[in-house]
Each structure stands twice: as structure tokens, then as C-alpha cells.
Amino acid sequence: MVELNINDTTQYILIEGTDTQKPVILFLHGGPGQPLPFGVSSRGVYKEITEHFLAVYYDQRGAGKSYQNDIPIHTMNINQYVEDTNEVVDYLRQRFSQNKIYVAGMSWGSIIGMKFIHHNPEKVQMYFGISQFVSNAKSQTLSTKWLLETADDNKVLEELASFGTAPYSLKDEEKYTKYISKYGGDNYSDKTTSKVNVLSYLKPMFFSPDYTLRDIYKVVYSGAKFSLFDSKELQKEIQFKVDLQEEVKSVKVPFYLFQGRHDKLTNYEVTKEFFTNLEGHVEKELITLEKSAHYPNKEDFTIFIKKVINLSK
Numbered sequence: 001m002v003e004l005n006i007n008d009t010t011q012y013i014l015i016e017g018t019d020t021q022k023p024v025i026l027f028l029h030g031g032p033g034q035p036l037p038f039g040v041s042s043r044g045v046y047k048e049i050t051e052h053f054l055a056v057y058y059d060q061r062g063a064g065k066s067y068q069n070d071i072p073i074h075t076m077n078i079n080q081y082v083e084d085t086n087e088v089v090d091y092l093r094q095r096f097s098q099n100k101i102y103v104a105g106m107s108w109g110s111i112i113g114m115k116f117i118h119h120n121p122e123k124v125q126m127y128f129g130i131s132q133f134v135s136n137a138k139s140q141t142l143s144t145k146w147l148l149e150t151a152d153d154n155k156v157l158e159e160l161a162s163f164g165t166a167p168y169s170l171k172d173e174e175k176y177t178k179y180i181s182k183y184g185g186d187n188y189s190d191k192t193t194s195k196v197n198v199l200s201y202l203k204p205m206f207f208s209p210d211y212t213l214r215d216i217y218k219v220v221y222s223g224a225k226f227s228l229f230d231s232k233e234l235q236k237e238i239q240f241k242v243d244l245q246e247e248v249k250s251v252k253v254p255f256y257l258f259q260g261r262h263d264k265l266t267n268y269e270v271t272k273e274f275f276t277n278l279e280g281h282v283e284k285e286l287i288t289l290e291k292s293a294h295y296p297n298k299e300d301f302t303i304f305i306k307k308v309i310n311l312s313k
Contacts, residue, residue, distance in 0.1 A: 001040060001210045006087045007080070012065040013088060014040040014210060017054035023125065023312055024092050025053040025102035028060070028085065028109030030131075032234065033227025034219055035064040036201040038106065041208040041215075052309045054096065058088060060112075062231070065215050067223030076231035078242070081112045082119070089116075089123055100125040102312070107131045107266060107294065114244055121252035128308060129257040131266050131294050134274045135243040139267035140166035140176065143185060146264055147176075150183050167240050177265070185264025188293035196295040245274050254283035256311070258304050260292035 001014050027038035035041070035057075041064070042057040049055050059066040061084055062076060092101055102125050105113025110129040117127045144160055151157055156179055163172045180186055189195040205216050218224075227234070259271045268288075275286045287307060289300035296304060 004088070004091060006061070006084050007075070009061060009071055009075070009084075010066065010068060011061060011084065011088075012040050012059050014043055014057040015054060016043060016050045016057070018051060020054065020096060022052065022054050023102060024056060024096055024098055025049070025104060025308070025312075026056045026058060026085075026089060026092065028058065028103065028105040028113050029063070030107035030109055031063055031224075031227060032060065032081075032108050032231075033063050033067075033224040035059045035066075036219070038104075038109075039064050039219075041205040041211045041219075043204075043208055043210055045204050046305070048305050048309065052312055053102070056088075056092060060084065060109075062227045063223050064219050065211070067218040067226060069222070069226075071226070073231055073233075076227065076234045078111060078115065078234070078237055082115045085112055085116050086120060086123075089120070093123065099123075102126050102128070102308075104128040104130065104308070105132075107133060108238075110266075111238070111242055111244070114248055117251065117253050117255070118248045124253045126311060127251075127253055127255040128304070129255065130296065130304060131263060132257045132259060132271045132274070133242070133266045134245055134270045136239050137167040137243070138245070138270045139265065140168060140173075142267045142269055143180060143264040144176070146185065147179055147183060151179065156182075170235060170239060173239060180264050184293060185262065186294040188260065188262040188291065188297070190291075193291045193297060196292075196297050198295060245270075245277065248278070250279040251282060251284070252280055256285050256287060256307065258287045258289055258296070258300075258307075260289045260294060260296060260300070262293040265294040 004011050029035045029038040038057050040057050040059045103113050110132045117124045147160055168176055187195045205211050257275055259268050289296055292300040
């Protein structure tokens with residue numbers, strides 16, 4: 001575990017591997033404010049990855065070990081997260097004498113990841129997006145149509161109709177997300193597929209030698225509250241402003257997107273369109289996780305792990 005001063009805040013990374021000559025892969029967790037999965041508490045969790053990479057797990061600004069109550073709230077914005085990531089990447093490139101590293105971003109982390117590789121392609125060997133975020137408004141528009149077709153509760157249907165045009169207000173977003181969850185748009189199951197036990201993401205924290213009880217409290221309460229509720233401008237930015245389809249027209253590094261077929265939070269069709277329209281003469285692939293929604297199930301997560309390992313060889 002390493003304590004770093006990143007743009008005037010104390011932030012933490014965990015570096016895990018068997019050989020310092022292996023390629024470095026930096027994971028950008030979901031959230032914001034909750035470093036799950038792929039946070040600093042991940043020691044020993046992803047052994048297949050650490051056999052082939054130097055895996056770097058990073059508690060981002062305001063999350064987990066990197067939460068302090070004196071973080072200026074005006075620094076809680078997406079550009080700052082991208083600048084923080086750039087500092088971490090430069091530290092890793094210098095420490096391990098690697099000109100380029102691999103970057104993987106999940107959900108919220110995929111906003112940072114895609115923006116980072118767009119502006120810093122010379123530092124990136126390859127990018128992996130898991131549950132790739134593109135645009136909240138576009139996801140809400142398509143996923144609301146799905147909810148209207150799926151929901152069997154008149155009260156839900158009436159409430160959905162009252163939301164108006166996406167993007168929805170922060171208050172309506174809470175209701176919308178609740179309904180997405182109710183009908184399996186974040187966590188898929190069928191007769192042969194069980195839902196992901198999202199609480200399992202928490203388990204490593206309780207056994208991590210790098211996490212204290214105070215750090216666990218930051219994940220489940222203080223850091224999460226700061227990032228998800230107190231940082232209102234950050235939430236508005238995610239909700240109303242982010243549209244990678246408009247911002248990122250081309251990519252100059254090889255990239256692979258892993259998207260759940262049934263994902264309605266970061267809507268599969270929106271990500272597919274984004275992928276199709278991205279320009280650039282680089283290797284790229286959209287890997288459809290057929291039995292997952294936003295949270296990849298165990299079998300589909302294995303597909304991600306194996307693909308990343310194979311691509312590193």
C-alpha cells in the first residue's frame with residue numbers, strides 16, 4: 001500500500017503482483033465515493049490478475065482510505081478526478097519504468113477512464129471499460145421505455161410518466177433507479193442465472209490488512225455521503241452534463257468494452273451505439289455479457305478476467 005499526495009490531497013493505492021516486470025494495470029472503481037470493487041481493500045481478491053499483472057487498486061478522491069473531511073468540496077468534479085488519475089498513472093510509469101500502462105474503469109470509473117485515455121493516449125497501452133457509462137439522459141430515455149413495457153404496477157407507470165423528459169431531476173432519479181433495480185435492470189436473473197450478491201463486494205474490507213474499522217466506516221457512510229450527497233455539483237455533472245458520445249469522438253488506444261446485455265443503468269444499447277460510432281484505427285471490441293445487467297455475474301466476470309489476461313500476452 002502506498003500513500004500519495006495527489007493534487008494536495010492524501011490518496012491511497014494498493015500495488016499487488018508477483019513480478020515488477022509485469023505490465024501495470026490501474027483499476028478505477030465505481031461509485032463515486034464507494035471503492036467497490038477494485039479498491040485498496042482488494043489485496044488477495046483477484047489472484048488471476050496478479051499472476052499476470054502488477055494490479056493497482058486505487059481509492060479515489062473522497063472514497064475509502066482516500067476520504068478526509070477537509071477535502072475542498074469544489075474539487076469534487078470530474079476533471080479533477082481525471083487530473084488525479086493522471087498523477088497516479090505518472091507515478092506508476094516512473095516507479096516501474098513503463099511508458100504505457102493498462103487502465104480499467106467500471107461504471108463511474110469508466111467515465112474517468114474514457115476521459116483519461118482520450119486526453120492521454122500516449123500513456124495507455126490498452127483500456128477496458130466495464131459497464132461503460134456514456135450518457136445518463138440517453139440511458140434514462142431508453143431504459144424508461146423498457147420500464148414502461150415491463151412494469152406491471154399502475155402506480156409505477158404513473159410515476160414514470162410524471163418524470164418528463166430525461167435527464168430527470170435528482171429527486172426523480174432516485175425513484176427511477178429504484179424501479180430499475182426492482183425490475184432487474186441493474187442485477188439480472190432468470191431460471192438459470194442467479195442475481196449477483198452485491199454485498200459480496202463489501203466482504204474483502206472486513207479481512208483486508210490495509211483497511212481499519214475507520215476506513216470501513218468511510219466506505220459505508222462518511223465517504224459515500226460526502227461523494228454521493230454532499231457533493232451536489234458532482235452529482236449534477238454526472239446526471240446532466242456527461243455525454244461521452246459528444247465529447248469522445250475518437251480513441252487512439254486499443255479498447256475493449258464489457259457490457260451486460262440486460263444493463264439498464266448504463267444502457268447496453270447506448271454503449272453499443274457509442275462503441276460503433278467511435279473513430280480510430282485501433283483494435284476494439286464490444287464484449288456482450290449475455291447473462292448480466294450492470295453488475296457482472298460470476299461467469300461473466302470470468303469472461304472479463306480471461307480476456308484481459310489473454311490480451312496482455
